[in-house]
Amino acid sequence: MSDSILPDALGDIRDEFLELEVRDRLTLLLEFANELPELPERYRDHPDLFERVVECQSPVFIFVEVDGDDIVHLYATAPAESPTTRGFASILVQGLAGLTSQEVLDVPDDYPQTLGLNEAVSPLRIRGMSALLGRTKGQVRAKRAS
Amino acid sequence: MTIDVDPAEQFADYAHPERLVSTGWLQANLDRPGLVVVESNEDVLLYDTGHIPGAVKVDWHTELNDPIERDFLHGEAFARLAGSKGISRDSTVVFYGDKNNWWAAYALWVFTLFGHPDVRLLDGGRAKWIAEGRETTTTVPTPRAVEYPVIERDDSENRAYRDDVLAHFGKPLIDVRSPEEYSGERTEIPGYPTEGALRSGHIPSAASVPWARAAADDATFKRRSDLESIYLDDAGLTRGSEVIAYCRIGERSSHTWFVLKYLLGFENVRNYDGSWTEWGSSVRVPIATGPEPGVVPHV
Numbered sequence: 212m213s214d215s216i217l218p219d220a221l222g223d224i225r226d227e228f229l230e231l232e233v234r235d236r237l238t239l240l241l242e243f244a245n246e247l248p249e250l251p252e253r254y255r256d257h258p259d260l261f262e263r264v265v266e267c268q269s270p271v272f273i274f275v276e277v278d279g280d281d282i283v284h285l286y287a288t289a290p291a292e293s294p295t296t297r298g299f300a301s302i303l304v305q306g307l308a309g310l311t312s313q314e315v316l317d318v319p320d321d322y323p324q325t326l327g328l329n330e331a332v333s334p335l336r337i338r339g340m341s342a343l344l345g346r347t348k349g350q351v352r353a354k355r356a357s
Numbered sequence: 358m359t360i361d362v363d364p365a366e367q368f369a370d371y372a373h374p375e376r377l378v379s380t381g382w383l384q385a386n387l388d389r390p391g392l393v394v395v396e397s398n399e400d401v402l403l404y405d406t407g408h409i410p411g412a413v414k415v416d417w418h419t420e421l422n423d424p425i426e427r428d429f430l431h432g433e434a435f436a437r438l439a440g441s442k443g444i445s446r447d448s449t450v451v452f453y454g455d456k457n458n459w460w461a462a463y464a465l466w467v468f469t470l471f472g473h474p475d476v477r478l479l480d481g482g483r484a485k486w487i488a489e490g491r492e493t494t495t496t497v498p499t500p501r502a503v504e505y506p507v508i509e510r511d512d513s514e515n516r517a518y519r520d521d522v523l524a525h526f527g528k529p530l531i532d533v534r535s536p537e538e539y540s541g542e543r544t545e546i547p548g549y550p551t552e553g554a555l556r557s558g559h560i561p562s563a564a565s566v567p568w569a570r571a572a573a574d575d576a577t578f579k580r581r582s583d584l585e586s587i588y589l590d591d592a593g594l595t596r597g598s599e600v601i602a603y604c605r606i607g608e609r610s611s612h613t614w615f616v617l618k619y620l621l622g623f624e625n626v627r628n629y630d631g632s633w634t635e636w637g638s639s640v641r642v643p644i645a646t647g648p649e650p651g652v653v654p655h656v
Binding site: 237238240241244291292293294295296298330331332333335336 | 400401402403405406418419455
């Protein structure tokens with residue numbers, strides 16, 4: 212897949228990781244984990260809206276909204292005991308912010324593999340982030356179809 | 358053993374009480390020379406959010422595995438790893454971690470393959486330490502590197518390979534995964550492999566004993582009498598049984614391996630770490646589906 216359809220924010224995040232030594236990439240991922248926004252008030256009491264990403268080893272739930280201007284809003288929640296998963300979710304929440312539904316669908320599926328985290332985090336764990344992206348796209352598709 | 362065992366009353370019934378320490382004991386012994394505390398988690402970042410003061414991190418994915426071969430480290434790399442963490446051959450190593458100590462038990466098991474003499478598990482793991490409001494820190498210690506001898510791994514006593522399992526048919530096997538994984542009913546969503554295996558189900562004749570049955574609500578181990586009713590009465594193990602336990606990648610079954618070996622005293626118990634990711638993708642090995650163990654295959 213070509214880089215031409217990689218949204219700027221995701222590209223910047225990738226570059227930020229790749230500029231670091233492998234060890235420091237973990238620290239950056241932890242910073243992302245700490246930045247995962249709280250759910251907005253209106254969704255806090257609606258676990259029914261959220262889809263569990265079962266491919267992740269830790270419990271993580273996501274919910275995608277496509278607003279009237281075709282802009283995607285990704286909400287994710289994962290427990291504090293799962294910082295890696297929170298970090299993955301946070302990267303997507305920040306990186307997909309403000310994108311249209313088509314732009315989200317065009318994000319390369321292998322984006323999680325390009326962050327240089329395979330060595331620091333292990334490929335098995337990276338799969339959880341791929342699943343997060345895959346499920347986000349799945350929800351976008353469903354919302355567009357309905 | 359250089360450091361006294363935890364004399365806690367709740368451990369006294371176990372076959373090997375010296376393999377467990379309580380949170381209170383650990384707190385009181387944190388500064389003991391010769392003691393190294395190791396945190397091993399499923400989540401690679403969790404240690405960095407706060408850990409027991411002085412504890413070092415050992416990551417199962419990135420540190421215990423050989424980077425190329427699907428196998429654990431060999432003797433030389435293990436000696437380097439242990440030494441860099443400040444662990445010498447006579448250190449008392451106490452393991453603890455998230456998720457009911459799955460990975461702590463796994464790391465303890467890997468250390469056992471190298472014959473490290475004094476390995477112990479923190480009963481209740483990370484969750485209990487934190488629930489009790491005990492101190493944690495984000496300060497990462499920088500242990501002075503020490504000499505650890507190069508000792509080759511001996512897998513024969515505590516680790517089973519696929520072919521060992523084939524040769525084991527007729528003797529007890531314990532599948533510690535969830536009932537859905539055991540029966541094979543858990544289906545995959547296209548494009549998102551959950552099992553990491555091409556077939557779902559279980560190894561024929563294996564008894565289903567999900568690992569969590571051995572754990573109490575506070576992540577400590579259940580008392581010996583409860584464990585006996587699970588593994589002896591329900592699963593049909595008898596004194597002297599030779600047992601192989603497995604799960605998906607060998608972590609949950611390390612928990613069960615620990616229970617069978619050190620709490621119930623089975624002398625011959627092995628962990629099949631290839632587990633379902635290997636067996637369920639292996640060509641021409643028998644499998645069974647559904648909730649029943651199925652018959653012992655002739656292989």
